[in-house]
Amino acid sequence: MDTPRDKVKKQAIKSKSTKRKDKKYKSGKVFRRKSLKSLGNFMNRILKTLGTLAHFGDVDPVDGEDDDGGFRDSAGCTLSANSGNFKEDFHGARGNTLKKSSTLSSHGSVKDRLSWCYGDKTPGVLGLKNHGNTCFMNAVVQCLSNTDLLAEYLGLEQYKSDLCQRRVNGIVKNEELVSVRGEVTEQLAALVRALWTLEYTPPLSVEFKSIVSKYGTQFRGNSQHDALEFLLWLLDRVHEDANPTPNNNNSSSKTKAPAVVQAGAETIAPAGPVNTQQPGTRYSFVQEHFQAQYRSSLTCPHCLKQSNTFDPFLCISLPLPLRQTRPLNVTLVFSTKGQRYLRVGLAVPLLGSMSALRTMVAEEGKISPDQVILTEIYPTGFQRSFSDDDDLTSIADSDVIYAFQTPPLYSKGGSARFSGYHHSLPSSPYTSGPEGHRLPPSGTLSSEFLNQGGTSKIQLLICNTAGSGQQAVRFGPPFLMREERTLSWDQFQQSILSKLYYLMLNSAQAQNGGVLFKIRVVGGSTSYSYLSPQDSRPLCHPAVDRALKLCGRGGPAHVKLIIEWEHKVKECLFGNIQEEVVKDAESVRVQQQQHLQQHSCTLDECFQLYTKEEQLAPDDAWKCPHCKQLQQGMVKMSLWTLPDILILHLKRFRQVGERRNKLSTLVHFPLAGLDMGPHVVKRSQSMRSLGPWPPACKHPPDGPLPQDFLYDLYAVCNHHGGMHGGHYTAYCRNSVDGQWYSYDDSSVDLVPDEELRTRGAYILFYQRRNAIPPWSANSSVRGSTSSSMSDHWLIRLAGESKRGSVVSRSSTTCPSSIPDSPESPVFHEEPSKDERGLSLLSSAMLNRVSINLLGIWAIISIKNRKIKVIQ
Ligand SMILES: [Zn+2]
Numbered sequence: 001m002d003t004p005r006d007k008v009k010k011q012a013i014k015s016k017s018t019k020r021k022d023k024k025y026k027s028g029k030v031f032r033r034k035s036l037k038s039l040g041n042f043m044n045r046i047l048k049t050l051g052t053l054a055h056f057g058d059v060d061p062v063d064g065e066d067d068d069g070g071f072r073d074s075a076g077c078t079l080s081a082n083s084g085n086f087k088e089d090f091h092g093a094r095g096n097t098l099k100k101s102s103t104l105s106s107h108g109s110v111k112d113r114l115s116w117c118y119g120d121k122t123p124g125v126l127g128l129k130n131h132g133n134t135c136f137m138n139a140v141v142q143c144l145s146n147t148d149l150l151a152e153y154l155g156l157e158q159y160k161s162d163l164c165q166r167r168v169n170g171i172v173k174n175e176e177l178v179s180v181r182g183e184v185t186e187q188l189a190a191l192v193r194a195l196w197t198l199e200y201t202p203p204l205s206v207e208f209k210s211i212v213s214k215y216g217t218q219f220r221g222n223s224q225h226d227a228l229e230f231l232l233w234l235l236d237r238v239h240e241d242a243n244p245t246p247n248n249n250n251s252s253s254k255t256k257a258p259a260v261v262q263a264g265a266e267t268i269a270p271a272g273p274v275n276t277q278q279p280g281t282r283y284s285f286v287q288e289h290f291q292a293q294y295r296s297s298l299t300c301p302h303c304l305k306q307s308n309t310f311d312p313f314l315c316i317s318l319p320l321p322l323r324q325t326r327p328l329n330v331t332l333v334f335s336t337k338g339q340r341y342l343r344v345g346l347a348v349p350l351l352g353s354m355s356a357l358r359t360m361v362a363e364e365g366k367i368s369p370d371q372v373i374l375t376e377i378y379p380t381g382f383q384r385s386f387s388d389d390d391d392l393t394s395i396a397d398s399d400v401i402y403a404f405q406t407p408p409l410y411s412k413g414g415s416a417r418f419s420g421y422h423h424s425l426p427s428s429p430y431t432s433g434p435e436g437h438r439l440p441p442s443g444t445l446s447s448e449f450l451n452q453g454g455t456s457k458i459q460l461l462i463c464n465t466a467g468s469g470q471q472a473v474r475f476g477p478p479f480l481m482r483e484e485r486t487l488s489w490d491q492f493q494q495s496i497l498s499k500l501y502y503l504m505l506n507s508a509q510a511q512n513g514g515v516l517f518k519i520r521v522v523g524g525s526t527s528y529s530y531l532s533p534q535d536s537r538p539l540c541h542p543a544v545d546r547a548l549k550l551c552g553r554g555g556p557a558h559v560k561l562i563i564e565w566e567h568k569v570k571e572c573l574f575g576n577i578q579e580e581v582v583k584d585a586e587s588v589r590v591q592q593q594q595h596l597q598q599h600s601c602t603l604d605e606c607f608q609l610y611t612k613e614e615q616l617a618p619d620d621a622w623k624c625p626h627c628k629q630l631q632q633g634m635v636k637m638s639l640w641t642l643p644d645i646l647i648l649h650l651k652r653f654r655q656v657g658e659r660r661n662k663l664s665t666l667v668h669f670p671l672a673g674l675d676m677g678p679h680v681v682k683r684s685q686s687m688r689s690l691g692p693w694p695p696a697c698k699h700p701p702d703g704p705l706p707q708d709f710l711y712d713l714y715a716v717c718n719h720h721g722g723m724h725g726g727h728y729t730a731y732c733r734n735s736v737d738g739q740w741y742s743y744d745d746s747s748v749d750l751v752p753d754e755e756l757r758t759r760g761a762y763i764l765f766y767q768r769r770n771a772i773p774p775w776s777a778n779s780s781v782r783g784s785t786s787s788s789m790s791d792h793w794l795i796r797l798a799g800e801s802k803r804g805s806v807v808s809r810s811s812t813t814c815p816s817s818i819p820d821s822p823e824s825p826v827f828h829e830e831p832s833k834d835e836r837g838l839s840l841l842s843s844a845m846l847n848r849v850s851i852n853l854l855g856i857w858a859i860i861s862i863k864n865r866k867i868k869v870i871q
Contacts, residue, residue, distance in 0.1 A: 127746035146732035162242030345591030387552020477580035600666035644771035738777030
């Protein structure tokens, strides 16, 4: 016996093995008709098996033993008056089949019942070939294919009745136009059905892609696209293709007309959306199940009057809480006698100026911010110093930042504070002795150094490289020293050497050897500036003056010098010494960890951000119609109604300062029982009556029940990688076996529940618990093993094909062959005169199978009961 994972691996699409019969689906439009006349292999198999299952044919798939939940209670709301007798009939006939169906249900799960057809494979668990950057398409198709309501709508071709409706209403007279209009839906349906019947072959997705390109020019070519953009486009197409409402020729028709209503104080109605739809206007399937409304309210801070705007949505774009800081490592170079190097981890603000970093470094090192020089160091040597005016975003996470502490020589107030002289050097036996010379008190460091020229000392940042220019390779620790500008080359060279002796293999060699290195001044010029050994006062070089003047606001003035050694001299004196190794403080690890932790949030926090009240910026001030004055109104978004299928988009792509980046925040979203109650506008009783729930009969008259707010996750579209391109995959829960599968183009794998939440989760698909069809294994009401009042649509698909053969054989005696197949175009061509009531019902409801969920079951039950009579 295979483990489930093995089964999936076997099912991972192998185009050759599944190349059974793509011909049938090439003309998905006429599938139904074809299936009646020339049954394909699939249907033949079904029929053969049906013949061998004695009890199968007896079972009315509609009449499960526990079909009362939901159906009977709400049927009165969903069925129109002229359908009442059918409801009665239906209930009357039910008793006959109860026992049989309960016998059946004890026989196993939906999967078991489909096993005669699919063997150990699970229907719907099949990958899609990538036809060149089509992963965005594949991921979205998998998510939609696992949207129970939609899969049934497409799989059983219920959408065809919507196309028919257009024709019957006389909206579209041209039959060809009907089929042309439905092309995207037809292809999507063919693809979804092929996935569920395990008959998918790559040409199907090629055809789907070409139809998508035909109607969505933006999707032409082989570029990567945003899966969300594609999803919304596709839903809009399906809406347009089967929109039963007349005069809907543009995409704006999908909106339930937004309306602005002036309200008084918040608790006083009217605050509901104005429903401008004509009475009797029908919503498309997409509107019916995917669309709901949000309210944006603008409150005047002066008069507290509120204006509400209602807009429809197919998807809620949730902002992710932004981290306010990021971890940055900075190497502190303390100017203590025993030179210390320590890398510390800091939580620096995402936005702000460098002075913030200077302050943080100073606090970390317990020194004054005035003593801190911030520089960036490349492997080739010093790169740049930072002034307080620089933006923090100019430091990338990977930049190597050093903070040098300058010796505290001055104190404000006049008197010199002699703190002893500390060479900023790694501890060394060769460290030169204390310096006797004291600088005059008062004044700031930089002006002292700049103005007093030869008599003052300047701060020098030194680093050593082997080789020069861009080929230079830094070695040994960088350090800070302070020297008189009047030094000769020899004096300066000796001073530098004295700070390096401790690193040398043999310091004696350095004592007697002329000019040992070149000294390059960093900054101030695009071309390299070197100090000259011939210069009597090399530190008075104009390049040094330029470098000093370039030091921006904040921190001591300084000059960065790179000591360039020839490779063989360096080897001889220093051996293979490389860059210094700096010890990490505990804070490095702590900050990394804390930022990882901060890097996650709950879905609730995202909703809180979404519904957070915000004040308009002064530039966006709006004229309050009551005060007649510009006011910085308070804006608040809230959900007014909820859809059956709730699509949540996590806004991972963001602009932060100058940079556009992807947030890899881990969002903890519930897999089951997401309670949307807190995020929906609280309505008083009066508001409830004034604010209709569109569509009106979606909720009981008393308003939504608590369970109307509960949602279960069934699919996740993931985005992997960075801003450009990246890759899409999908996690979907299968409605046959209730297992989660990972769909990565053509490969499919089982995925455990605990691995469903990743930092790549991009679009979340939830279905309202009350709206989950009972045939689905996702339905928590019935579970995956019990029979339900309505079988999985795949079983019904098989049942229909069987019925189809019965009907075609006995059409002369069957007056109801037409309503038998509401999704068939045949239906409207030959309306039955004998079955007037049924016809009425058919045109009123069968054409709109999706009047609502409960309505669907009612229709199907009636339909199937009729078939029983035929048999
Ligand atoms: Zn006002």
